[in-house]
Amino acid sequence: MTTASLTKKDFITDQEVRWCPGCGDYAILSSVQSVFPDLGIPRENFVVVSGIGCAARFPYYMNTFGFHTIHGRAPAVATGIKVANPELSVWIATGDGDALSIGGNHIIHLMRRNVDIKVMLFNNRIYGLTKGQYSPTSEMGKRTKSTPFGSVDRPFNPMAVAIGSGATFVARSVDVYASHLKEVLGAAARHKGTAFVEIFQNCNIFNDGAWEPYREKELRDDNLIHLRHGEPLIFGKNADKGIRMSAPFTPEVVALSSTVTAKDLVVHDERGPAAYAFMLAQMEAPSFPVPVGVYRNVEAPVFDAAMHAQVDEVTAKKGLGDLEALLYSGDTWEVR
Amino acid sequence: MDTLGIATKTKEPIETLSRVVIRFAGDSGDGMQLTGTQFTATAAAIGNDLATFPDYPAEIRAPAGTLAGVSGFQVNFSSEDIFTPGDGPDVLVAMNAAALRANIRDLRPGGILVVNTDAFREADLTKAGYTHNPLEDGSLSGFRLYQVEITRLTRAALKETGLPQRIQDRCKNFFALGMMYYLYHRSMAVSTQWINHKFAKKPELAQANILAMKGGYAYCEAAEIFQVTYEVPPAHLAPGTYRNISGNQALALGLVAAAHKAGRPLFLGSYPITPASDILHELSQYKNFGVYTFQAEDEIAAVGSALGASFAGSIGLTTTSGPGMALKMEFIGLAIMVELPLIIVNIQRGGPSTGLPTKTEQADLLQSIYGRPSEAPCIVIAARSASDCFLAAYEAARLSIKHMTPVILLSDGYIANGAEPWKLPRIEDLPPIDVNFQTKTEGFLPYSRDPVTLARPWAIPGTPGLEHRVGGIEKSDGSGNISYDPENHEHMVHLRAEKVARVALDIPKSVVDGDPDGVLVLGWGSTYGAITSSVRHARADGVRVGHLHLRYLNPLPADLGEILARYDKVLVPEMNMGQLAMILRAKFLRDVTQLNKIQGQPFKESEILGAIQALGAGVRT
Numbered sequence: 001m002t003t004a005s006l007t008k009k010d011f012i013t014d015q016e017v018r019w020c021p022g023c024g025d026y027a028i029l030s031s032v033q034s035v036f037p038d039l040g041i042p043r044e045n046f047v048v049v050s051g052i053g054c055a056a057r058f059p060y061y062m063n064t065f066g067f068h069t070i071h072g073r074a075p076a077v078a079t080g081i082k083v084a085n086p087e088l089s090v091w092i093a094t095g096d097g098d099a100l101s102i103g104g105n106h107i108i109h110l111m112r113r114n115v116d117i118k119v120m121l122f123n124n125r126i127y128g129l130t131k132g133q134y135s136p137t138s139e140m141g142k143r144t145k146s147t148p149f150g151s152v153d154r155p156f157n158p159m160a161v162a163i164g165s166g167a168t169f170v171a172r173s174v175d176v177y178a179s180h181l182k183e184v185l186g187a188a189a190r191h192k193g194t195a196f197v198e199i200f201q202n203c204n205i206f207n208d209g210a211w212e213p214y215r216e217k218e219l220r221d222d223n224l225i226h227l228r229h230g231e232p233l234i235f236g237k238n239a240d241k242g243i244r245m246s247a248p249f250t251p252e253v254v255a256l257s258s259t260v261t262a263k264d265l266v267v268h269d270e271r272g273p274a275a276y277a278f279m280l281a282q283m284e285a286p287s288f289p290v291p292v293g294v295y296r297n298v299e300a301p302v303f304d305a306a307m308h309a310q311v312d313e314v315t316a317k318k319g320l321g322d323l324e325a326l327l328y329s330g331d332t333w334e335v336r
Numbered sequence: 337m338d339t340l341g342i343a344t345k346t347k348e349p350i351e352t353l354s355r356v357v358i359r360f361a362g363d364s365g366d367g368m369q370l371t372g373t374q375f376t377a378t379a380a381a382i383g384n385d386l387a388t389f390p391d392y393p394a395e396i397r398a399p400a401g402t403l404a405g406v407s408g409f410q411v412n413f414s415s416e417d418i419f420t421p422g423d424g425p426d427v428l429v430a431m432n433a434a435a436l437r438a439n440i441r442d443l444r445p446g447g448i449l450v451v452n453t454d455a456f457r458e459a460d461l462t463k464a465g466y467t468h469n470p471l472e473d474g475s476l477s478g479f480r481l482y483q484v485e486i487t488r489l490t491r492a493a494l495k496e497t498g499l500p501q502r503i504q505d506r507c508k509n510f511f512a513l514g515m516m517y518y519l520y521h522r523s524m525a526v527s528t529q530w531i532n533h534k535f536a537k538k539p540e541l542a543q544a545n546i547l548a549m550k551g552g553y554a555y556c557e558a559a560e561i562f563q564v565t566y567e568v569p570p571a572h573l574a575p576g577t578y579r580n581i582s583g584n585q586a587l588a589l590g591l592v593a594a595a596h597k598a599g600r601p602l603f604l605g606s607y608p609i610t611p612a613s614d615i616l617h618e619l620s621q622y623k624n625f626g627v628y629t630f631q632a633e634d635e636i637a638a639v640g641s642a643l644g645a646s647f648a649g650s651i652g653l654t655t656t657s658g659p660g661m662a663l664k665m666e667f668i669g670l671a672i673m674v675e676l677p678l679i680i681v682n683i684q685r686g687g688p689s690t691g692l693p694t695k696t697e698q699a700d701l702l703q704s705i706y707g708r709p710s711e712a713p714c715i716v717i718a719a720r721s722a723s724d725c726f727l728a729a730y731e732a733a734r735l736s737i738k739h740m741t742p743v744i745l746l747s748d749g750y751i752a753n754g755a756e757p758w759k760l761p762r763i764e765d766l767p768p769i770d771v772n773f774q775t776k777t778e779g780f781l782p783y784s785r786d787p788v789t790l791a792r793p794w795a796i797p798g799t800p801g802l803e804h805r806v807g808g809i810e811k812s813d814g815s816g817n818i819s820y821d822p823e824n825h826e827h828m829v830h831l832r833a834e835k836v837a838r839v840a841l842d843i844p845k846s847v848v849d850g851d852p853d854g855v856l857v858l859g860w861g862s863t864y865g866a867i868t869s870s871v872r873h874a875r876a877d878g879v880r881v882g883h884l885h886l887r888y889l890n891p892l893p894a895d896l897g898e899i900l901a902r903y904d905k906v907l908v909p910e911m912n913m914g915q916l917a918m919i920l921r922a923k924f925l926r927d928v929t930q931l932n933k934i935q936g937q938p939f940k941e942s943e944i945l946g947a948i949q950a951l952g953a954g955v956r957t
Binding site: 013015042043044045046047049052059060062063064065066067068069070073075076077078079080081082083084085087088105106109307310311314315317318319320321323324326327328329330331332333334335336 | 377380381383526572573574575576577578579580589592593596601603605622623624625626627628630632633634636637638639640641642643644645646647648649650652666667670674759760761763796797798799800801802803804805806807808809817818
């Protein structure tokens with residue numbers, strides 16, 4: 001199949017999708033199936049890898065190569081796949097529990113190494129498949145089946161974890177905001193290195209409404225701020241508010257007026273210092289609109305490419321391995 | 337050839353011996369492993385058969401002079417076939433008081449004892465836990481004691497070098513080595529060459545070590561401390577080319593050879609762990625053989641990355657030891673479920689938990705065969721000696737690829753670090769390893785079966801038209817689609833069991849060494865050497881006894897039941913509480929006599945011989 005003729009239909013499997021009706025995962029699946037045909041990658045070169053959880057069922061619904069692995073370990077398997085064949089476009093579908101709790105160690109090392117793998121973290125701030133326990137992204141005081149009196153631990157901020165781990169591409173989008181999600185996933189696909197995309201995803205069974213201010217059309221313009229490289233940070237239904245630095249790395253919300261104009265606002269720079277991206281990650285409701293789009297997009301050596309380059313370099317220097325010479329190397333002696 | 341030659345004749349009378357066991361013992365900073373390795377290299381160059389046993393503490397530098405810090409290296413070199421590093425040493429070189437205290441009980445009565453008297457000061461004795469100086473209290477009168485001021489004499493030999501005393505003192509192991517070269521009539525050429533190569537960038541250190549070695553040699557000659565010197569002629573090994581090899585080195589080479597024969601890259605995912613790390617070190621040198629080594633963030637990622645690489649068409653490998661093995665089990669279950677090749681190497685060590693990291697044990701057999709959730713059958717094989725690790729690793733790869741399922745290869749600390757001469761195989765004699773990736777799209781079903789092996793097709797990403805999904809959820813046979821159907825699950829459980837059971841059709845007939853009836857000594861893994869020696873010894877003494885050593889632990893060989901039935905008594909020596917014995921009883925309803933040792937140390941020949949003699953009393957020829 002040539003890449004030019006691929007359509008969304010080619011990425012739909014014959015398997016019945018078994019997420020709860022109304023789950024945000026349906027919207028994400030649809031967006032991914034729309035983005036993949038346009039990437040110029042042959043279908044057989046896509047591999048979707050997952051761990052355990054609702055999000056982890058994703059590979060079964062993508063008509064690509066897929067590997068549904070074990071809880072939290074998708075980054076390990078995906079790394080092996082990518083190193084074995086760097087031609088492949090390797091994607092991970094994961095959740096907040098899978099990536100940030102049981103798989104925390106793997107996700108940070110994936111980003112540290114900058115393996116050329118795309119991570120989609122479906123963050124619904126709850127454990128869905130185990131029927132409703134709080135997750136590492138649940139807000140403090142969360143009342144769930146396992147925390148009837150409220151959770152007492154502080155949540156992770158996935159953007160901050162990614163930036164802190166040295167991820168070279170860090171972005172955030174929203175499950176039902178299809179046009180935005182497709183744009184972000186396209187940018188992730190084009191990035192060389194680990195691309196980490198957090199997707200606000202609604203679990204309408206166990207944590208319905210967790211992201212309501214960012215999902216509902218009439219609310220999201222006042223609660224989201226779009227990050228666009230080289231453009232000032234402006235938000236609001238009427239584009240009348242913005243983000244200004246009141247002190248270095250200290251953002252504040254300002255209303256645009258005749259005295260406060262776009263020139264006074266922070267101009268988004270994907271390639272800015274990590275501290276700037278980290279500052280964006282700290283902008284949380286209710287004090288701030290939540291930034292969506294590409295927080296950070298920088299270049300760094302890519303692990304799988306470096307590994308192959310080293311093998312090629314050693315092979316060029318030493319010549320292709322000669323097994324007989326290897327076995328018969330060192331101090332040998334003859335017995336007649 | 338001069339580098340291999342016997343040294344010039346000594347002036348003392350020369351006695352010829354067929355085998356000698358030397359143990360070098362000192363502080364873990366004294367370089368005893370190096371000294372032993374050098375003596376071994378020279379013995380190999382002369383053509384002795386040999387076996388070595390490095391025994392060192394887990395601490396890199398335990399407090400100097402204490403019992404905890406004692407490191408030892410034992411080498412058995414011989415003009416005859418040998419299978420073990422020897423029960424106890426004939427010669428003990430003790431570089432300090434603690435080394436003497438920790439090792440003296442093993443020295444055979446009348447054995448040669450060389451001590452460095454400079455490390456027997458009051459403080460040294462106290463640290464070693466001596467209340468009296470053993471050199472003075474007559475407790476060593478049963479040995480041929482040679483008291484040598486090794487530290488002082490080394491300093492004297494290095495006086496002209498101008499090196500700081502601290503550096504000079506680090507050369508004293510070469511002084512001791514020089515003494516042993518004199519006593520056993522060995523040329524210093526092999527070690528001189530090695531030192532020059534090793535310290536090519538630090539010629540002053542090369543010179544110092546050579547001076548120390550020559551100093552030890554010259555001291556023996558000048559001071560005439562030995563009344564007699566010895567020679568051990570070359571052994572009559574089978575014709576061929578040999579090299580001295582440790583188990584971990586051989587294992588690494590076996591995997592490189594398998595990947596080479598299969599024509600696929602080898603991907604090692606590993607996390608450092610004693611005593612398996614040397615395989616990672618070794619394989620990371622062979623990048624020009626298409627070897628990709630990935631030092632993962634943990635044991636789980638190590639095996640997971642290897643499984644991912646297998647999915648994408650490389651030969652996936654992970655290497656570890658007991659504690660790491662426990663962490664990998666969930667992934668091994670997944671590999672069984674998705675039916676992909678995966679090689680898991682477990683260099684067993686003393687346990688449970690951290691246990692005895694640098695000591696040996698065979699107690700992961702049940703873990704390997706059964707230690708996963710649910711019904712998760714896995715091929716398990718074991719290496720029996722240092723050089724055998726090559727073929728065992730090769731076989732692990734062959735079975736895993738052919739049968740499309742993981743293989744656990746068991747070795748242990750004893751053979752991993754021990755070394756012996758290895759008769760190098762001819763590449764063309766190695767069995768073929770055929771990789772047949774699925775390319776045909778028509779009628780492709782990810783879980784269709786080879787009629788003989790029941791293996792499923794290996795359909796790797798990047799192959800047009802073969803897009804499919806695998807995963808840990810139960811599969812529908814054929815399509816591989818998710819299935820919760822009760823009958824399908826039972827069918828798949830049986831199918832996975834049958835798939836592993838059929839490996840028994842793919843393994844050679846069992847070969848019993850010795851008598852076809854009487855007592856059978858049935859072993860597996862690194863007990864091979866001690867069992868072989870003791871069985872030969874017992875047969876020479878007139879006991880009717882045979883020896884069967886299992887390579888294949890799961891599935892067991894098809895002819896095992898029939899062989900067990902031929903013998904009156906079955907002795908099963910294991911460095912565990914009786915794990916194989918338990919399996920034999922369960923599978924064959926046959927009682928066996930256990931011989932178990934769980935001291936972190938390999939069996940001695942005498943221990944197994946005693947058990948054979950006790951059992952064989954009634955079945956003499």
